[in-house]
Amino acid sequence: MQIIEEIKKLFQSYSSAAIVDIYKIPQSGSDREYFRIKTSVSNYIATYSNNIKENETFLYFSKHFTNAGAPVPEIYAISNEKTIYIQQDFGDVSLLNVLEDKGQSPEVYALFEKSLKALSLLQINGDKNLDYSKCITSKEFGKQAIISDLLYFKYYFLDTLKIPYDKEKLIDDFDALATYLSYADHKYFMFRDFQSRNIMVQNDEAYFIDFQGGMKGALQYDVASLLWQAKAELSDEWKNKLLQYYMNCVEEVLQTKIDKTRFESQYNGYVLIRLLQVLGAYGFRGLFERKAHFLISIPLALRNLKWFINNKHVGIALPEFERLLGLIVEEKLINHFETIKATDETPLIVHINSFSYKNGIPVDTSQNGGGFVFDCRGILNPGRIEAYKKQSGLDKEVKDYLEQETDMPAFLNSIYDLVDISVTDYIKRNFNSLQINFGCTGGQHRSVYASEALARHLKNKFKVKVILNHMNQINWKR
Structure with missing residues (x-):
């Protein structure tokens, strides 16, 4: 507030x-x-x-x-x-949203072209008189920064898998790859996180946000970030055509021809770097911070990497690194990160209740029994604030308070970890029912918000059927 x-x-x-x-x-x-x-x-x-x-x-x-x-x-x-x-304000609609809504259509392809053309102009013309001392960390994405990204992948993703490897040989390969890529021909402003989620679409035009991590670097990195974004799942045809279009845009802005064969070879190296950097980020945010969105994205990123390894070549021999990459894209390991999804035939129904402890814990009338009861009374109570007394956990003001002023986000992340284990097992074993209860003092604010949040989480992650019941809603002024 x-x-x-x-x-x-x-x-x-x-x-x-x-x-x-x-x-x-x-x-x-x-x-x-x-x-x-x-x-x-x-x-x-x-x-x-x-x-x-x-x-x-x-x-x-x-x-x-x-x-x-x-x-x-x-x-x-x-x-x-x-x-x-x-x-x-460029609105709420990103290029990724449009892609998910309309698929790989001519309209969406045109938006990718607009984004790449604007990118080439920003990278090259925006480089003029730019003070790179203002960068957050490194001024340039050179050898040291490339090795840093590779180590980020190593520490936050590769090492979590506990696959044995020769550390010295791997570091030698990292050094060789970083040296090779640091000699890229064209270095201008590098956006650093140029993905469709950071491209907003308004009135059929593309606008860029979240470029504060930028620095001087190879042109290829940003194109790799956009075209190989795991969530986007662009076809190989789109990737190849859009890369050719981007190279034409670069030539137009530079007003000179570039060595497209060499450019594309270096591009493949930056694709690999970007794919690994993303896996490191997913590992940190998902495996360490336990944020569900990033955990869900790991299988997509691994399959993206697998296709790249099987179809593209970086142009330099990296024996130990290549051996490890082959191991982490094996189906057995990818399946380890895959989330099981409910189907139309899945019998499981998750019943989620919000309730007041004044009225007691809801009875589970299913044949299965069991489930969870979570006490939300350890979270600061919005009901003690006059402006929220007649509101509920469905109201925007109460949601904002719980998200910004309380430990509700951390509380829910822990609950997601627990409940996900049971939902995964129940789907596999064809169980019919799982009941989850959230209680607070009045059954109006904290328990309602938590119930709604868990329902969204389970629907998004597992596509499972959810029945939501706010047992004290009749007391609210709606």
């Missing part, structure tokens, strides 16, 4: 327009918090982060690229502490 008040003050210093609504946008992989500000005539995005260095980098890059004519958000206001800034 304090953050929202600070955002309101900052916005009022920029505009006299009355705020109609302000709400938090769900976070993804970063620790930054985003809020949408709505007025009667326009929308804005407010970003909050305590990472001042990262904020300063984003603000500098935004101003520089805006002046270069790149499709990036304009910055309208910055707090004195540089912890909050207000920027242009």
Whole structure:
């Protein structure tokens, strides 16, 4: 609530327009918090982060690229502490959303072309007079940064698999690959995380966000990031055609011919680096932080890597590295990370109840019995705040409070880990019923929010049937 008040003050210093609504946008992989500000005539995005260095980098890059004519958000206001800034709102629809909605259609292909053309302009023209000392970490994605990405993959993904390997030989291979790629012919601004989730689509145009991790680097890295994004699952035909289109765009911007054969050979090396960096990120966020979204993505990333290993060549011999890569893309290991999915024939129904401890724990009337009862009373109670007393865990204000001011996210992550084990086993064994109960003092705020969150999690991850029952909803003013 304090953050929202600070955002309101900052916005009022920029505009006299009355705020109609302000709400938090769900976070993804970063620790930054985003809020949408709505007025009667326009929308804005407010970003909050305590990472001042990262904020300063984003603000500098935004101003520089805006002046270069790149499709990036304009910055309208910055707090004195540089912890909050207000920027242009490109909406909620990403290129990934459009791809998932419309598939690999001509319309979507045209959006990929627009994105790649704008990327080539940003990379090359945006490189002019850019102060790379403003970068968050490295100024350039050279040999040291490449090895850092490879070690990130090693520590957070490869080592978790406990596959024996020769450490010295592997490090030698890392060094050889990094040396080979550090001599890329064309080095300009490298977006670093250029994926369809960071390309917003508005009025059939593409706009870029989340480029604060950028640095000087090879042109090929960003193209690899976009075309080989596991979640996108682009066809081989699209990947090849779009790469050719991008190389033509580069030639047009540079106004000179490039060695496309060499460019593509180096591109394959950066595809491998990007695939491994993503697996490292999934390992860290999923296997260590236990965030469900990243765990689900691991099999997709491994299958992406498997196709690459079987069909592409980097152009340099890496014996120990290649041996290990072959092992981690074996079907047995990929299946270990695969989430079992319910089908139309799956008999399991998960019953999720929110309840008040004043009325006692719900009785399980199924033949199966068992299940879980989770006590939400250890979480701060929104019901003690006057403005929320007549609201419930379904209301946006209460959701924002629980997500921002309490330990509810950590509480739910632990519950997901526990419940996922049972749901996986119950689907395999054709069990009919699993009951999960969330209780709090009044059965109105915390338990309702937690029940809704778990229901979404199970539907998204397992596609399982869920029956949700808020047992005290009749007492709410709806």
